[in-house]
Amino acid sequence: MRHIISILMENESGALSRVAGLFSARGYNIESLTVAPTEDPSLSRMTLVTRGNDEIIEQITKQLNKLIDVVKLIDLAESFHIERELLMVKVRTSPEMRDEIRSMADIFRGKIIDVTPTTYIIEMTGPSEKLDAFIAAIDPESIIEAVRSGPTGISRGELGLHL
Amino acid sequence: MELNGAQIVVQSLIDEGVEYIFGYPGGAVLHLYDAIFQQEELKHILVRHEQGATHAADGYARATGKPGVVLVTSGPGATNAVTGIATAYLDSIPLVVISGQVSLPVIGSDAFQEVDMVGITRPCVKHNFLVKDVTKLAETIKKAFYVATSGRPGPVVIDIPKDITAPNIKVPYSYPESVSIRSYNPVVSGHKDQIKKAVDLLLSAKRPIIYSGGGVVLGEASEQLIEFTRALGYPITNTLMGLGSYPATDNQYVGMLGMHGTYEANMAMHESDVIIAIGARFDDRVTGKLDLFCPHAKIIHIDIDPASISKTVRVAIPIVGDIKPVLEQMLSLIKESCIKTDADALAQWWKQISEWQTINCLDFDRTSPLIKPQYVIEQLHEVTKGDAYVTSDVGQHQMWAAQYYKFNKPRRWINSGGLGTMGFGLPAAIGVKLAFPEADVACVTGEASIQMCIQELSTALQYKTHVKIINLNNRYMGMVRQWQEFSYESRYSHSYMDTLPEFVKLAEAYGHVGLRIDKPEEVRPTLETAFAMKDRTVFIDIMTDRTENVYPMIEAGKGHHDMKLRVAIGTSTDRELA
Numbered sequence: 001m002r003h004i005i006s007i008l009m010e011n012e013s014g015a016l017s018r019v020a021g022l023f024s025a026r027g028y029n030i031e032s033l034t035v036a037p038t039e040d041p042s043l044s045r046m047t048l049v050t051r052g053n054d055e056i057i058e059q060i061t062k063q064l065n066k067l068i069d070v071v072k073l074i075d076l077a078e079s080f081h082i083e084r085e086l087l088m089v090k091v092r093t094s095p096e097m098r099d100e101i102r103s104m105a106d107i108f109r110g111k112i113i114d115v116t117p118t119t120y121i122i123e124m125t126g127p128s129e130k131l132d133a134f135i136a137a138i139d140p141e142s143i144i145e146a147v148r149s150g151p152t153g154i155s156r157g158e159l160g161l162h163l
Numbered sequence: 164m165e166l167n168g169a170q171i172v173v174q175s176l177i178d179e180g181v182e183y184i185f186g187y188p189g190g191a192v193l194h195l196y197d198a199i200f201q202q203e204e205l206k207h208i209l210v211r212h213e214q215g216a217t218h219a220a221d222g223y224a225r226a227t228g229k230p231g232v233v234l235v236t237s238g239p240g241a242t243n244a245v246t247g248i249a250t251a252y253l254d255s256i257p258l259v260v261i262s263g264q265v266s267l268p269v270i271g272s273d274a275f276q277e278v279d280m281v282g283i284t285r286p287c288v289k290h291n292f293l294v295k296d297v298t299k300l301a302e303t304i305k306k307a308f309y310v311a312t313s314g315r316p317g318p319v320v321i322d323i324p325k326d327i328t329a330p331n332i333k334v335p336y337s338y339p340e341s342v343s344i345r346s347y348n349p350v351v352s353g354h355k356d357q358i359k360k361a362v363d364l365l366l367s368a369k370r371p372i373i374y375s376g377g378g379v380v381l382g383e384a385s386e387q388l389i390e391f392t393r394a395l396g397y398p399i400t401n402t403l404m405g406l407g408s409y410p411a412t413d414n415q416y417v418g419m420l421g422m423h424g425t426y427e428a429n430m431a432m433h434e435s436d437v438i439i440a441i442g443a444r445f446d447d448r449v450t451g452k453l454d455l456f457c458p459h460a461k462i463i464h465i466d467i468d469p470a471s472i473s474k475t476v477r478v479a480i481p482i483v484g485d486i487k488p489v490l491e492q493m494l495s496l497i498k499e500s501c502i503k504t505d506a507d508a509l510a511q512w513w514k515q516i517s518e519w520q521t522i523n524c525l526d527f528d529r530t531s532p533l534i535k536p537q538y539v540i541e542q543l544h545e546v547t548k549g550d551a552y553v554t555s556d557v558g559q560h561q562m563w564a565a566q567y568y569k570f571n572k573p574r575r576w577i578n579s580g581g582l583g584t585m586g587f588g589l590p591a592a593i594g595v596k597l598a599f600p601e602a603d604v605a606c607v608t609g610e611a612s613i614q615m616c617i618q619e620l621s622t623a624l625q626y627k628t629h630v631k632i633i634n635l636n637n638r639y640m641g642m643v644r645q646w647q648e649f650s651y652e653s654r655y656s657h658s659y660m661d662t663l664p665e666f667v668k669l670a671e672a673y674g675h676v677g678l679r680i681d682k683p684e685e686v687r688p689t690l691e692t693a694f695a696m697k698d699r700t701v702f703i704d705i706m707t708d709r710t711e712n713v714y715p716m717i718e719a720g721k722g723h724h725d726m727k728l729r730v731a732i733g734t735s736t737d738r739e740l741a
């Protein structure tokens with residue numbers, strides 16, 4: 001099963017490689033990983049998406065917790081949460097195609113954020129599946145480049161990951 | 164007080180209570196060595212190879228319970244230390260390893276003797292630090308000792324760039340009394356309800372067994388384990404790392420378990436209905452094939468590291484906590500409980516166990532004209548009155564030492580279990596002897612292993628650490644040969660050395676006493692002579708029966724009930740159980 005693990009860790013150099021190293025050393029897979037400082041500059045938050053059965057996920061969270069730099073973590077899959085990913089996709093446009101691409105972006109609530117005579121860049125956020133669906137809906141030949149942030153998530157309600 | 168970085172390191176170690184630092188100099192640590200030169204409190208032990216430094220510090224740590232401290236230079240000094248760091252890591256031994264690093268401004272430029280020590284050691288340390296600010300030095304050292312020694316212990320590396328220790332940069336010094344790390348809070352006391360549940364399950368058991376390991380040694384909980392075991396009257400088995408934490412000569416002790424464990428210990432595990440694992444981590448050498456492991460048992464597991472629990476074997480009742488307080492809590496519950504252990508079932512169970520014991524699985528040929536390695540260890544036990552510190556290398560000799568030296572106290576058996584590092588024994592023995600100069604220290608080794616850190620014989624002379632080296636010389640990498648005999652139709656591929664040094668002369672060249680024997684009747688007197696020479700390091704080269712194998716043995720892919728025994732005896736799985 002797919003799990004999103006959200007980690008609060010010391011904002012120290014090397015912290016990221018400890019997490020990445022743990023995954024490769026122990027043979028866990030990482031589908032995506034995002035990291036950025038938090039409102040408290042001494043902490044950074046990492047969101048990683050991994051897959052595994054319950055036993056593997058249990059080991060992953062235990063091993064992550066064991067890292068000295070990890071302050072706290074939650075497995076978002078265990079509770080109600082909201083998940084978002086950012087996509088920027090650059091498509092080649094011919095004059096005849098421009099309208100179609102624009103309306104497609106509209107349907108998916110994307111925004112065109114850059115225009116040249118031959119290209120558009122479309123920005124879109126949403127759950128990863130929505131981004132998948134959008135990419136599937138446009139002509140693959142037209143895609144010059146698609147950039148995705150990897151999902152990040154937050155739990156709903158009063159619950160939160162903080163010190 | 165204003166000190167420079169090098170002085171801060173030395174003063175911090177002194178303030179931490181460090182007695183010995185094991186090291187080897189080089190460019191990146193010259194400032195540090197200069198600071199060491201100018202004081203007398205912190206004693207430096209100059210090894211002959213950085214691997215020796217880590218193993219010696221490790222031996223010191225295992226024997227004393229105090230952290231071992233190491234100092235190596237950058238680059239090759241640092242990489243030479245890695246095997247020793249990994250050895251300590253796999254056995255959860257507290258070490259603080261200080262490595263020199265190139266100066267901060269040139270880090271990342273492939274500078275002379277630069278290697279990313281923090282990167283290289285990341286997978287084999289509990290934690291590591293790169294110090295980038297001299298004002299953080301003392302605090303970092305304090306943190307390193309705190310992390311290394313608390314919770315599940317382990318090695319910690321502090322990588323210190325040369326400019327951080329520069330003599331001309333002085334900053335105010337004070338060594339912190341304590342530190343806290345917000346992201347690191349090891350659990351100590353176990354969950355009350357879990358403990359209660361565990362006690363209820365334990366008391367209801369019909370075929371119980373206590374399986375305890377290195378955690379009891381690390382957690383200084385031997386006394387509690389003995390009291391707990393006696394209160395229950397249950398059989399107890401120890402892992403290789405737990406030997407001595409429960410007295411081997413006690414009636415309730417059924418021997419070591421696992422690949423080379425006793426028949427009775429492994430059979431009891433296999434047939435048990437309730438197992439309590441105490442500071443043991445279900446290593447593959449212990450469990451054998453996981454699908455066949457303890458098919459009838461409900462398992463209780465006490466461990467300070469949550470990640471050790473349900474890692475390879477799912478357990479019914481996990482208890483995360485420090486063994487000592489957890490066992491104390493369990494004991495008082497057992498005493499209060501109105502439920503008593505099932506005396507009838509227990510009597511049946513002991514009857515079954517003593518039947519298994521009649522097989523006498525550790526018996527060996529006592530009439531052979533050749534020296535049997537097992538006999539040497541038995542004699543070693545007698546000559547040292549069972550009270551020596553015994554270090555070992557890796558191989559058959561290690562297993563025989565574990566099987567035949569009946570350890571009755573914790574911290575007496577000092578070996579590399581998890582990594583299985585050949586070369587560990589001699590430097591470790593030096594570390595032990597420094598800690599306990601009056602004690603008998605024996606290094607049980609093999610002719611292959613001893614050559615991996617033989618250079619430390621020179622260290623032994625310099626510091627007068629008069630250990631006794633018991634070289635069980637079978638002219639084979641015996642453990643490898645044994646596997647080749649069993650699994651590769653005796654194709655002894657490279658498990659034999661065509662040339663061996665004359666160990667007696669080698670020992671003499673290093674300034675020690677060398678003795679060589681090849682007859683059983685020489686064993687006892689030679690050991691007596693060696694141990695009587697209190698002020699000499701003695702190397703006893705013992706020509707043993709070269710075809711001897713370690714039994715019992717659970718071969719790869721087999722279960723506990725499926726042991727290879729010296730004499731073919733049918734397994735008792737089909738036997739009627741109590």
Ligand SMILES: Cc1cc2nc3c(=O)[nH]c(=O)nc-3n(C[C@H](O)[C@H](O)[C@H](O)COP(=O)(O)OP(=O)(O)OC[C@H]3O[C@@H](n4cnc5c(N)ncnc54)[C@H](O)[C@@H]3O)c2cc1C
Nearest residue numbers: 376377378382403404421422423442444467486580581583
């Ligand atoms: C050639 C060879 C053959 C071997 N054959 C065998 C064999 O037949 N049988 C055998 O047993 N081993 C054997 N080993 C050793 C084996 O590889 C493992 O090292 C060993 O089994 C692990 O012992 P352990 O489970 O006690 O764990 P250790 O490695 O000692 O780990 C200790 C455990 O206790 C926990 N702990 C530490 N401190 C505390 C505390 N204060 N409170 C609570 N928990 C704590 C730790 O988190 C850890 O889980 C062999 C090794 C070699 C090299």
Ligand SMILES: Cc1ncc(C[n+]2csc(CCOP(=O)(O)OP(=O)(O)O)c2C)c(N)n1
Nearest residue numbers: 558559560585609610611612639640641642
């Ligand atoms: C550094 C290292 N290299 C290789 C091995 C694999 N190995 C395990 S036991 C052994 C043979 C040891 O031979 P010896 O020291 O003579 O001991 P014996 O088994 O003969 O008692 C080898 C090569 C190891 N454990 N460590």
Ligand SMILES: [Mg+2]
Nearest residue numbers: 609610639641
């Ligand atoms: Mg040998």
